Amino acid sequence: SIKACLFDLDGVLVDTAKYHYLAWKRLAEELGFDFTEHDNERLKGVSRMASLDILLSIGGIELDESKKQELAERKNDWYFEMISKMDESEILPGALEFLKECRENGLKVALGSASKNAMTILNNTGITPYFDAIIDGTRTTSAKPDPEVFTLGATEVGVSPEQCVVFEDAEAGVEAARRAGMHCVGIGSPENLAKADFVVSSLADMTVSRLNDIVVS
Numbered sequence: 001s002i003k004a005c006l007f008d009l010d011g012v013l014v015d016t017a018k019y020h021y022l023a024w025k026r027l028a029e030e031l032g033f034d035f036t037e038h039d040n041e042r043l044k045g046v047s048r049m050a051s052l053d054i055l056l057s058i059g060g061i062e063l064d065e066s067k068k069q070e071l072a073e074r075k076n077d078w079y080f081e082m083i084s085k086m087d088e089s090e091i092l093p094g095a096l097e098f099l100k101e102c103r104e105n106g107l108k109v110a111l112g113s114a115s116k117n118a119m120t121i122l123n124n125t126g127i128t129p130y131f132d133a134i135i136d137g138t139r140t141t142s143a144k145p146d147p148e149v150f151t152l153g154a155t156e157v158g159v160s161p162e163q164c165v166v167f168e169d170a171e172a173g174v175e176a177a178r179r180a181g182m183h184c185v186g187i188g189s190p191e192n193l194a195k196a197d198f199v200v201s202s203l204a205d206m207t208v209s210r211l212n213d214i215v216v217s
């Protein structure tokens with residue numbers, strides 16, 4: 001049976017995907033090209049610098065390392081300004097209820113996010129106390145689809161991979177869960193998340209008993 005739930009942050013627990021998108025779009029526009037929501041799918045779950053590389057390749061732009069650092073910093077300043085104003089109203093539908101239900105049922109709860117801004121977001125939305133372990137972009141060396149972020153989370157809560165379920169909205173994250181040997185529930189639309197065991201449109205469609213049905217069957 002399932003003993004731990006590992007949650008991605010952006011796009012699963014909180015609605016920050018739109019802020020990432022707005023900040024990257026603004027950067028692309030400054031660089032002179034358009035950046036669509038379709039393009040943005042490729043950035044979900046991907047680290048900041050890797051996202052910048054994808055963005056620049058879409059624009060057909062090549063830059064040296066110091067210029068890239070500067071642009072990534074600029075994007076993050078805009079992004080940080082937006083997430084600084086977040087509060088609990090930006091927790092995604094069903095997320096808080098499901099976190100509570102996990103804890104009431106004795107499941108371990110961990111965060112597995114690529115973001116270096118995770119603590120700011122967790123604190124501003126008030127959900128930090130729900131986690132037994134918080135693994136974010138400041139604690140990992142390899143980005144998703146590398147399984148590191150989830151493997152570390154499972155180790156920290158003391159649960160073996162096959163008893164973990166990962167909740168992910170990004171293709172790279174689903175792949176990371178697979179490589180970690182964990183179950184995976186996709187959050188979003190099935191087209192983008194074909195490799196998940198199961199896809200729901202949001203955590204509002206998730207309960208602990210439903211989780212056990214999905215995973216056991």
Ligand code: G6P
Pocket residue numbers: 010020043044045046047048051076113114115116117118137170
């Ligand atoms: C998450 C998001 C990505 C973001 C990455 C790094 O995985 O889905 O869009 O690029 O975190 O976030 P950061 O806050 O460190 O720039």
Ligand code: MG
Pocket residue numbers: 008009010011012044045168169170173
């Ligand atoms: Mg995500």
